[in-house]
Amino acid sequence: MARGGPAQPTDQARSVYRPLSPGEVKITGGLWATRAERNRAAAIPSGLKQLGEAKNLFNLELAAGRTSGQPVGPIFADSDVYKWLEAAAWEYGRKADERLLADIDGVVELIAAAQEEDGYLNSMVPTRDGGRYVDLPQHHEFYCYGHLIQAAVATARTTDRRQLLEVAMKIADHLVATFGEDKRHDVDGHPVIEMALVELYRETGTAAYLELARYFVEARGRGLIEGYGFQPAYFSDRVPVREQTTVEGHAVRAVYLGAGATDVAAELDDQELLAALEAQFAAMVDEKEYLTGGLGSRWEGEAFGDPYELPPDRAYAETCAAIGGIQWAWRLLLATGKSSYADQIERMLYNGFLAGVSLPGTEYFYVNPLQHRDHALADTQRSVQNGRLGWFDCACCPPNVMRTFASLEGYIASTDAGGVQIHQYVPGLIDSGDLRLRVETDYPWHGRIKIIIEQASATATKISFRIPAWAEDATVDGAVVEAGGYATVERTWQADDQLVLELPLRPRLTAPDPRVDAVRGCLAIERGPLVYALEKTDQPGGVAPDDLAITADAGFAEREQSDLLDGIVVVTAQGKVIDRATEQPGSRPHPRPAPATRDTELVAIPYYAWCNRGPQAMRVWIPTA
Amino acid sequence: MARGGPAQPTDQARSVYRPLSPGEVKITGGLWATRAERNRAAAIPSGLKQLGEAKNLFNLELAAGRTSGQPVGPIFADSDVYKWLEAAAWEYGRKADERLLADIDGVVELIAAAQEEDGYLNSMVPTRDGGRYVDLPQHHEFYCYGHLIQAAVATARTTDRRQLLEVAMKIADHLVATFGEDKRHDVDGHPVIEMALVELYRETGTAAYLELARYFVEARGRGLIEGYGFQPAYFSDRVPVREQTTVEGHAVRAVYLGAGATDVAAELDDQELLAALEAQFAAMVDEKEYLTGGLGSRWEGEAFGDPYELPPDRAYAETCAAIGGIQWAWRLLLATGKSSYADQIERMLYNGFLAGVSLPGTEYFYVNPLQHRDHALADTQRSVQNGRLGWFDCACCPPNVMRTFASLEGYIASTDAGGVQIHQYVPGLIDSGDLRLRVETDYPWHGRIKIIIEQASATATKISFRIPAWAEDATVDGAVVEAGGYATVERTWQADDQLVLELPLRPRLTAPDPRVDAVRGCLAIERGPLVYALEKTDQPGGVAPDDLAITADAGFAEREQSDLLDGIVVVTAQGKVIDRATEQPGSRPHPRPAPATRDTELVAIPYYAWCNRGPQAMRVWIPTA
Known part of the structure; x- marks a missing residue:
């Protein structure tokens, strides 16, 4: 070891x-x-x-x-x-x-x-x-x-x-x-x-x-x-x-x-x-x-x-x-x-x-x-x-x-005088000496993280969970905990004690800092710790992400696809296909006439998985429709 | 020669x-x-x-x-x-x-x-x-x-x-x-x-x-x-x-x-x-x-x-x-x-x-x-x-x-069998052999271009003026000519004949091609052939262009400043100062709260003249307020 x-x-x-x-x-x-x-x-x-x-x-x-x-x-x-x-x-x-x-x-x-x-x-x-x-x-x-x-x-x-x-x-x-x-x-x-x-x-x-x-x-x-x-x-x-x-x-x-x-x-x-x-x-x-x-x-x-x-x-x-x-x-x-x-x-x-x-x-x-x-x-x-x-x-x-x-x-984890801190959520075993924990989770696909005490010392010990800043409405054993910080439970633990942390993994829209000129007027899709991306091959009709826009107030859907890219959660959102043929190229007098659009479904995969089906068009920041 | x-x-x-x-x-x-x-x-x-x-x-x-x-x-x-x-x-x-x-x-x-x-x-x-x-x-x-x-x-x-x-x-x-x-x-x-x-x-x-x-x-x-x-x-x-x-x-x-x-x-x-x-x-x-x-x-x-x-x-x-x-x-x-x-x-x-x-x-x-x-x-x-x-x-x-x-x-100019073509407007002399012209103009500051025939052959000859694509409502001797092409006048010219081309030099707003991701949501100011830019030193209060936005439907004003940068026409437009202190940095959940703004005047100079008063912040494409 x-x-x-x-x-x-x-x-x-x-x-x-x-x-x-x-x-x-x-x-x-x-x-x-x-x-x-x-x-x-x-x-x-x-x-x-x-x-x-x-x-x-x-x-x-x-x-x-x-x-x-x-x-x-x-x-x-x-x-x-x-x-x-x-x-x-x-x-x-x-x-x-x-x-x-x-x-x-x-x-x-x-x-x-x-x-x-x-x-x-x-x-x-x-x-x-x-x-x-x-x-x-x-x-x-x-x-x-x-x-x-x-x-x-x-x-x-x-x-x-x-x-x-x-x-x-x-x-x-x-x-x-x-x-x-x-x-x-x-x-x-x-x-x-x-x-x-x-x-x-x-x-x-x-x-x-x-x-x-x-x-x-x-x-x-x-x-x-x-x-x-x-x-x-x-x-x-x-x-x-x-x-x-x-x-x-x-x-x-x-x-x-x-x-x-x-x-x-x-x-x-x-x-x-x-x-x-x-x-x-x-x-x-x-x-x-x-x-x-x-x-x-x-x-x-x-x-x-x-x-x-x-x-x-x-x-x-x-x-x-x-x-x-x-x-x-x-x-x-x-x-x-x-x-x-x-x-x-x-x-x-x-x-x-x-x-x-x-x-x-x-x-x-x-x-x-x-x-x-x-x-x-x-x-x-x-x-x-x-x-x-x-x-x-x-x-x-x-x-x-x-x-x-x-x-x-x-x-993944650390200790201090009072106990153990869990920083990253992976299925596994954590042994801090005083405390042996088993972590069961399907994170980052599901937000349920179950901690099972396998062995504990006889004194009160703290278990601290990192609650990511994005994790609004997270709960530990049903009690809501604040996003952005550590939620700590102190107890004299017994073997087989359990704790359940729930990090709500909902797709969410992220707006860039307005000072970032290069992505002005765009939004990104995130879900839990994952940034999502549109890759061309997934889009209905094979439309390149260059020609897509996102409907900023639209809802999301998600589906698990175990057969895709090692198994991922796919996120879909309402969007538009921009008909570039209705658009004059180049810079033009303001205001430019708006191009024609039609509704589409945007299909997003985790960014990390892109380009595993050949190099192709991809984007994280999506213009708003 | x-x-x-x-x-x-x-x-x-x-x-x-x-x-x-x-x-x-x-x-x-x-x-x-x-x-x-x-x-x-x-x-x-x-x-x-x-x-x-x-x-x-x-x-x-x-x-x-x-x-x-x-x-x-x-x-x-x-x-x-x-x-x-x-x-x-x-x-x-x-x-x-x-x-x-x-x-x-x-x-x-x-x-x-x-x-x-x-x-x-x-x-x-x-x-x-x-x-x-x-x-x-x-x-x-x-x-x-x-x-x-x-x-x-x-x-x-x-x-x-x-x-x-x-x-x-x-x-x-x-x-x-x-x-x-x-x-x-x-x-x-x-x-x-x-x-x-x-x-x-x-x-x-x-x-x-x-x-x-x-x-x-x-x-x-x-x-x-x-x-x-x-x-x-x-x-x-x-x-x-x-x-x-x-x-x-x-x-x-x-x-x-x-x-x-x-x-x-x-x-x-x-x-x-x-x-x-x-x-x-x-x-x-x-x-x-x-x-x-x-x-x-x-x-x-x-x-x-x-x-x-x-x-x-x-x-x-x-x-x-x-x-x-x-x-x-x-x-x-x-x-x-x-x-x-x-x-x-x-x-x-x-x-x-x-x-x-x-x-x-x-x-x-x-x-x-x-x-x-x-x-x-x-x-x-x-x-x-x-x-x-x-x-x-x-x-x-x-x-x-x-x-x-x-x-x-x-x-500047060229000839063909029929006459002479003037492509660029500068004060000067053009001698095509058959025809000797004098051009009087303050272009690019003023759009009036006067052609004076100094010498001509006895046969009918064409004088063609390039009418820039941006030059809506241009006139030759008072008659409106189409933007984007050549306006041609054929005559048997006499010495001292004159022609006046008027290219209306109004400040205008230009919208980028929507496919240019990097300047989405921005507009540029142009006037005649000149692209304009905001340079920090000219802005009221010395606000950096990073913190400015343009009011897309606002009017312009212009002023000649012979003492500035060799003599230029300054263009001003209504805009906003964004109060960055009211804005959280970084990417944030959508929608981000809008920052506080206050009205200001944007002061634009010809792009070519930037950085003649020390390196400083500058921008051509201005976010819309």
Whole structure:
């Protein structure tokens, strides 16, 4: 059983909630169990194969002196190997599997052989790109270290192996000896080392690692990154972290930095820094987050846009950014105990993240737009018109998805001195030590969540349920509880005691922030945690969503379809088909004559399931009729 | 006096109208005279200086063996020199200036010295990028040739010098010997060579140049460009030109190709090809052109988006693309005689093009969005938040602007067997041989255009006025004429005869195509050929345009302000200030409560003049209250 999950604050840390180890939570059925099993059985093996074919492993063999040639691929190619390794390690913690362990051992041995005497490790930069640390903003050396360290911590927490942890400590010691306030003053262009070093401190107790993480957080925004094509905002380097009031620049970088800075703030109980990070996250949610939890509205620089710049069609919303958003939200949730962060994890997980992977689990989207037009053209590999792909030239997303599925149990529940908190609703088992619970639910399809006490201590203990902000009229054992917060029941529990939480899962219409110019005059359909989308193939007559409008005051119907897209609830609503033939193209004098319309039924599926029947037109935000 | 302008069809070409040479048209006052004079006095000299500082000239000196070192800058750096040279040549045609001619001579001599024995000429590719023609899709060798040839034709038409034309012919002969149906089968990633070769054929009579241009047009879309990161659509290489029905991919490439293919179609009287090009241009106007005439909605790939993907904030709308759009429209106008092409030139010239250059004429926008939010961040050099810049790392736009100002007279009027056509209204002189006209007008500020006959032949001659499609209730000598077409008056003219065209310049509201999701629920203000914009500094109380809405049925007022922005007509309209403090941020359940508003006056200036008082919030499309 795993000794700790992906973020494990020390006892000294400011942590309102304490995470349960993945091994203390089991997901036993439902949507996430199905998808995690596919991740185990299909995606992780396929990932190792892809790392071979894309030459990532070859590069490490080169660095280990086991073969000859020139390294190939993007400069951060090593990191894909490390993310895969982290996925494999968490997966081994979920289900011990000797073949998987052998795969892990093989890759770890290769990595150890590629490490240089003083701890430096990179298969590309020294031979191909001009030498170690010559271009930290672009060369991603710490970024690769960060992912290696995260993988090492995962292997230490789920296996009896120590080799990768030793490699990681050698790297960290080398970094501590080389960088810092009174040494070389520098930061990496792509954060992740911050989270990793804090976790390595948590695993090893070496305070210097925490101190270096703190340094890397504090050194940002002080002019260290200059003149690299993109301006400092791209690197989250325009403003010191504790003075920053929003997120900006490259989205994955920004949220990884936010997560790492939150780890630092928690361990040092730095309340000023934590408050700044809470404000940044809040600004992100209000001004720069898609309804799906997608983050980053610009293709150029894979970046957050200006506030309210949220185009649905050209949303970048990189799968990795949703993953980083979940990691950041989880750390803020632990540090502050505020349910809104768990709400955000739910939104990102069920929508922005889950859309990034095909139902079979082995194909991935890099970008996750909220609208895709009929007859769209693919002009780059990342275009969704290509469908989800098995791998990418820049393959950061696939192994990131794998490690997220494999560590999902880490985000479900937590404890504090008084009891247990359930943040996400999945069928399964939660064991907090004092209390063992079984959760029975068909969530997110049905809102009934039954908790059965399997074992309890003799003292009064609290069970807290997150009540999502959207869950008006939720009840616990029949009593209405307030939306947006935790509903807590304290009792001296007996085995077989039960509690029933009802989250009313009605389809609902959501209006965008009026400042979001790109979706003015549109509404979206949501149901529970799921954002819905219109996909062309489902519409009567095969009408493209481009030509549909929604009747804003119309009612909904819903139907379960177990044969469709792994089993979903389909939502239908009244709408209109716009007869484009009655409309003159182009801009025209105001007022334009209204085009002819006819009634239709809009058929909506969960956004995450789109593009599993071929690339086709889709939209989340629907113009009002 | 210039012997031919920038596109000079032969007598054999299909050409409903024949261009007047720049020397046969003089712009004697008004907006364009002012701006062209600044181009002459400030921009062109500044351009030569920038070419020195940015090392473009140094690269050519290297290639000429006059100095030593390594070439620097983007791979197409030579083309900036050639575009500057073309600007200088046209400018010399407008106003002979010995110092300018000496500058031209110096640069031409350098270029001639850099040319290799067999005609090959490139200062970067052979020494730095792996050798000649190893990567035509990326290396821009023909693109550079194209701009050199255009410059050479300009020097031949405006000066007595032949050296650059000889260099150009040597290049063209070398290309003819190397590429084609029965030789090396290849095309360049970036079109422009097509237009250039046709013009060189027109100038020299060498049919092989026309044939090679035809080959380059026909060879596109047949799989020659593959596997270069971007997919074929980016290179306008997905579909053969005569089978294409729209524009796609990199916008400048697409419109340059369209212009060159139109030249080929005109010279060969290829009506099938011409019809395809007309359809492509029409699709562009209806589905992919901004209200400003801006072309290209994506930063990624500087590309056209899918149909109706026209975000105002992230509009790329590269200044060069508007210039290419003007070049293409002019060629279609000559070939077909349809006024809609002249309407498009007007739209692009007064808005998408003119916004690309500062009022003093020496600073440039690379991109031309239709909306810029308050507190926007600059994250790349091209961000409009940086203001217009004197030069760019990729400096294609500045010399492109220069050559456009310097050859503007070429786009004003034309002739046919029956008379003269006036396409654009500027104060000046038009001499078609049979007829000499003086045009008096304050257009675009006032709609009165007076034509005075200065000299006429004894036979009946037609004078045709373009009546813009927006010009409802236009009159010629008091008689109402139809909007959208040419109003023609045929007479045996006498000196001092007069005609008065009145184009009613009322502010008007324009509604977008309802399929353009990004500006749903918005209206724009136009007046005559000018698109208007709200800039923050002009609004009462300095309210950012982000917080303004327009009252859709409200009236307008206008006022002339000679002291503002070189002298403009300001348009005001009734509107509302939205009190954002009364509004919850983020997406919310429908219906959201409406925020509080208060009445205000919206103050609009011509879009082209924005950002001449510092970077600030601006918008063209205004939400309706």
